[in-house]
Amino acid sequence: MMIYEGIYNDIRASFGKLWSFKERGKSLEIITPFATTSQKFISVFLTEQYGEYIVTDGGWIDAGIYDNTFNLEEESYNKIFLHHLDSYGVKEINGPAETKYFYKKTSTAIAVPSLVFDLSSFICALVSLSDVEFSGKEEKETKERFNKMASDYLLQIIPKGKLEIGSYIDSKKEVRVSALVKATKSQLILINYITGSNLYYFNNSITKANFVFELADKSEVKPYIKKKICLIDDSATGFMPNKTSTYIDHLITNTSSTPINWSSRENILAHLPPELLPPNGGFAA
Amino acid sequence: MRKEVIESIRDNYSFYTKLLEERKSVFKQVIEITEVGNNANTLEQTTDVEHTHLANTILFIVNVKVSNYKFFQFKLRCKDLCAQPFFRYDNDGDTHRNHDERIPLSEQQVTTPHFHYYNEKGINIAYKTPHLQNEAERQALEDINLCIKHFCHEANIRLNHEEFPEIRILPQALPFSLTKDDPTTNINFL
Numbered sequence: 001m002m003i004y005e006g007i008y009n010d011i012r013a014s015f016g017k018l019w020s021f022k023e024r025g026k027s028l029e030i031i032t033p034f035a036t037t038s039q040k041f042i043s044v045f046l047t048e049q050y051g052e053y054i055v056t057d058g059g060w061i062d063a064g065i066y067d068n069t070f071n072l073e074e075e076s077y078n079k080i081f082l083h084h085l086d087s088y089g090v091k092e093i094n095g096p097a098e099t100k101y102f103y104k105k106t107s108t109a110i111a112v113p114s115l116v117f118d119l120s121s122f123i124c125a126l127v128s129l130s131d132v133e134f135s136g137k138e139e140k141e142t143k144e145r146f147n148k149m150a151s152d153y154l155l156q157i158i159p160k161g162k163l164e165i166g167s168y169i170d171s172k173k174e175v176r177v178s179a180l181v182k183a184t185k186s187q188l189i190l191i192n193y194i195t196g197s198n199l200y201y202f203n204n205s206i207t208k209a210n211f212v213f214e215l216a217d218k219s220e221v222k223p224y225i226k227k228k229i230c231l232i233d234d235s236a237t238g239f240m241p242n243k244t245s246t247y248i249d250h251l252i253t254n255t256s257s258t259p260i261n262w263s264s265r266e267n268i269l270a271h272l273p274p275e276l277l278p279p280n281g282g283f284a285a
Numbered sequence: 286m287r288k289e290v291i292e293s294i295r296d297n298y299s300f301y302t303k304l305l306e307e308r309k310s311v312f313k314q315v316i317e318i319t320e321v322g323n324n325a326n327t328l329e330q331t332t333d334v335e336h337t338h339l340a341n342t343i344l345f346i347v348n349v350k351v352s353n354y355k356f357f358q359f360k361l362r363c364k365d366l367c368a369q370p371f372f373r374y375d376n377d378g379d380t381h382r383n384h385d386e387r388i389p390l391s392e393q394q395v396t397t398p399h400f401h402y403y404n405e406k407g408i409n410i411a412y413k414t415p416h417l418q419n420e421a422e423r424q425a426l427e428d429i430n431l432c433i434k435h436f437c438h439e440a441n442i443r444l445n446h447e448e449f450p451e452i453r454i455l456p457q458a459l460p461f462s463l464t465k466d467d468p469t470t471n472i473n474f475l
Binding site: 013014015017018020022024025026027031035038039040041043045047049052054056058059060063065066067091093095096099101103105242 | 289292326352378379380381382383384389390391394396409466467468469470471472473474475
């Protein structure tokens with residue numbers, strides 16, 4: 001007897017039970033065991049035309065039946081699409097209302113399972129990957145906007161000559177912060193901006209700040225670092241307190257840094273040495 | 286594998302239960318499906334629903350595929366709770382996976398027709414009522430006007446007291462019931 005025979009047999013039987021079907025006129029909808037990351041089982045449609053077997057997605061990808069998007073304007077998604085189209089040898093044709101149909105065909109019945117396997121893998125990948133948020137215009141604009149707003153604000157409240165934007169803190173020019181306040185010759189305040197147009201980019205931004213602060217603590221300027229501040233863009237669409245807090249908490253405790261939300265940015269003043277405070281009490285902005 | 290959690294439902298589950306289970310009313314005796322939805326292949330009509338005890342705006346949305354009147358969906362949406370419909374019926378379309386390791390794999394698959402609700406964890410769950418599991422009844426429920434009664438029972442919605450609304454698809458058009466069930470018809474796979 002082989003090891004784990006019972007479990008192995010159960011796996012085979014369980015997978016096997018996931019095959020299902022619906023008869024739809026002259027075509028058979030085959031519900032496969034392939035499932036997407038959005039919890040949809042993939043269907044393919046089998047039909048015959050001019051003596052050949054056709055296996056198609058039935059236009060379901062393009063029509064968004066899986067609650068998916070199908071946007072080939074997105075460059076990264078387009079690359080993924082072309083890769084899968086090529087790898088699985090899938091063909092496409094426009095159906096009614098310009099809906100794209102994807103298919104493979106064969107004249108021999110023995111090849112049909114192989115076609116079903118390929119097309120299911122193809123559909124599964126395209127549906128799952130349509131949920132991936134690729135970098136785009138929105139992210140670029142979000143970052144540019146916050147960088148400008150935050151830097152403009154710091155330039156207003158910190159005296160000239162004491163602030164450097166986006167400068168390296170080490171002589172090897174490896175560690176760069178969003179802003180560097182040279183309070184005195186021996187006192188540095190490091191500021192990192194955190195923003196993002198969605199949760200993924202927002203958390204990436206937190207991770208980057210964490211990494212930069214860690215490197216700063218390993219650099220030659222460590223003895224001079226008086227404070228590390230994370231300026232958090234709480235107006236960004238990627239800021240979701242109940243989803244970003246784990247990352248932010250880790251950043252704060254791991255790097256002993258101070259979080260300041262953009263909506264209460266005047267709190268930065270409390271962390272500046274008195275000689276840097278503007279004469280009007282600090283509410284220059 | 287990602288399981289999408291609707292946090293606002295999870296965090297307000299007693300509100301969700303009240304929203305779904307308590308009596309709601311529609312006031313349109315006939316819902317005429319005339320508008321083209323976001324997708325050109327789909328007709329869509331939205332009707333207001335009033336909850337007996339909650340003042341929140343609730344919408345009842347009917348979607349019907351232009352080429353197949355048996356391919357329809359009923360949805361209930363309350364934007365105060367979440368952007369997604371909080372309860373839904375799919376007469377046709379894709380098969381859902383109830384991704385839960387406590388359920389044997391073969392039972393995680395739920396074909397259409399099925400209902401969708403959210404469990405206390407805020408995860409979307411598909412299920413079939415006993416009526417949908419009975420083949421004869423399932424076929425009868427492909428008729429949108431029988432099915433809306435089943436949906437209203439399940440979602441606790443009534444027209445006036447014990448009645449149900451009627452649906453008319455494109456009432457101005459010729460009275461053909463389009464049922465292009467086979468997505469491969471009229472396509473030349475060259």
